[in-house]
Amino acid sequence: MRTKPRRMKQAQLLLAAIAVLLAVGLLAACQPATDEPQSAQANDSPLVIGASLPLTGRFEDSGNAAKGGYEVWASMVNEAGGVLGRQVELRFLDNGSDPDTAVADYEKLIGEDKVDLVVGTFSSLLVIPTSQVAADHGYAYVEPAGGAPDVFNRGLNNLFFAQPAQSVRQADPFALYVLGLPEAERPKTFAVVALDDPFTLGVADRLTALLNEGGLELVLDTTYSEDTTDFSDIAAQVADLDPDLIVGATQLVDSIGQIQAYQAANYQPRYAYFTNGPTVPGAFHEALSTATQGIFSSVSWFPEAKGFQNADFVTKYAEMFGVTMGEIPEDAANAFTVGQILVQAVDRIESLDNAALIEELHRGTFDTIVGSLSFDETGAPQGNYMLLQWQGDNFVIVGPSDRAETDPVSPKPEW
Numbered sequence: 265m266r267t268k269p270r271r272m273k274q275a276q277l278l279l280a281a282i283a284v285l286l287a288v289g290l291l292a293a294c295q296p297a298t299d300e301p302q303s304a305q306a307n308d309s310p311l312v313i314g315a316s317l318p319l320t321g322r323f324e325d326s327g328n329a330a331k332g333g334y335e336v337w338a339s340m341v342n343e344a345g346g347v348l349g350r351q352v353e354l355r356f357l358d359n360g361s362d363p364d365t366a367v368a369d370y371e372k373l374i375g376e377d378k379v380d381l382v383v384g385t386f387s388s389l390l391v392i393p394t395s396q397v398a399a400d401h402g403y404a405y406v407e408p409a410g411g412a413p414d415v416f417n418r419g420l421n422n423l424f425f426a427q428p429a430q431s432v433r434q435a436d437p438f439a440l441y442v443l444g445l446p447e448a449e450r451p452k453t454f455a456v457v458a459l460d461d462p463f464t465l466g467v468a469d470r471l472t473a474l475l476n477e478g479g480l481e482l483v484l485d486t487t488y489s490e491d492t493t494d495f496s497d498i499a500a501q502v503a504d505l506d507p508d509l510i511v512g513a514t515q516l517v518d519s520i521g522q523i524q525a526y527q528a529a530n531y532q533p534r535y536a537y538f539t540n541g542p543t544v545p546g547a548f549h550e551a552l553s554t555a556t557q558g559i560f561s562s563v564s565w566f567p568e569a570k571g572f573q574n575a576d577f578v579t580k581y582a583e584m585f586g587v588t589m590g591e592i593p594e595d596a597a598n599a600f601t602v603g604q605i606l607v608q609a610v611d612r613i614e615s616l617d618n619a620a621l622i623e624e625l626h627r628g629t630f631d632t633i634v635g636s637l638s639f640d641e642t643g644a645p646q647g648n649y650m651l652l653q654w655q656g657d658n659f660v661i662v663g664p665s666d667r668a669e670t671d672p673v674s675p676k677p678e679w
Contacts, residue, residue, distance in 0.1 A: 316369030321361025333599030428647030451508030
């Protein structure tokens with residue numbers, strides 16, 4: 265008597281199971297094929313790369329140059345089909361040359377905007393805190409212009425400096441040149457006038473040590489704050505001491521201010537070396553005209569370089585921004601180098617996974633417009649800068665000998 269209900273119950277369960285299977289099958293039939301459509305959808309969305317740059321404030325000239333370099337790279341990459349089949353979209357924020365703002369910008373780009381990748385800002389002052397933000401979030405941080413010692417001594421594994429050598433070694437080619445001069449031509453005394461900035465002080469300290477070891481006498485070593493605009497008192501001190509060599513550890517605006525003050529104080533050095541100012545050729549020469557003559561500086565890149573994609577970069581930059589080859593700033597080239605490194609690493613791992621990307625950046629060697637680059641465990645590159653000098657209206661390579669376009673001019677012509 266109990267068998268019939270049990271059989272009815274089993275039949276009901278069987279019918280329910282069949283209904284579930286039919287529903288699942290119907291749902292699956294309504295879904296698109298998983299692999300190809302999802303891949304196509306991903307390829308239709310842009311690959312977003314974020315950066316906070318100093319587009320205003322004390323670093324604005326270099327910051328805008330870096331922005332241009334990133335834009336040229338993105339344009340060339342997109343014309344070639346993008347990265348992993350996706351078009352690159354650059355998302356820039358202006359940090360006003362302020363470290364706190366730069367930190368907040370990267371927190372926003374990574375934490376709120378969820379950008380796929382980030383690239384670095386300009387100057388060690390801004391790179392040091394922002395690279396830490398990227399490290400805290402596990403993001404790779406390839407950067408174009410932050411190579412002071414404190415950039416590399418913090419135990420980060422996500423940071424990579426896209427120039428041939430650490431910034432502290434920027435003036436090494438000049439030291440080698442000066443110390444290699446015949447005794448009668450070699451300067452005997454020198455003065456260092458430095459902006460209070462990690463990059464400039466790092467270069468100045470190393471150059472001072474090299475020149476001291478070579479027998480030159482340091483007669484003045486002074487530092488000024490970033491808001492200094494009047495260099496007349498410093499110039500008067502320098503003029504009274506009349507050193508053979510003036511070393512200006514500068515960015516663009518203060519390099520111009522220093523030189524104009526030396527002109528007004530009637531100080532005429534036999535040799536002059538400045539850091540970043542002369543490497544922004546258009547603005548530097550426009551402000552100083554013939555006063556640029558004989559000034560030395562060091563660079564990681566020059567327009568006639570034979571590096572990977574350099575001719576294409578120069579052509580594209582001139583086309584996009586309406587400048588001549590000689591007006592392309594080094595900071596733009598360094599930002600373009602960042603893009604070159606990043607896309608090669610992504611292509612090799614075929615992924616945007618930042619952890620895998622960091623591993624590949626430590627492991628690989630990359631072809632760039634500044635030459636072949638690889639990185640040590642701190643993210644520092646291994647290589648050398650070039651020595652350039654203003655001669656006539658041109659900023660020309662004078663060292664090392666295997667890359668020189670012409671011989672250096674000495675002593676320095678009058679301002």
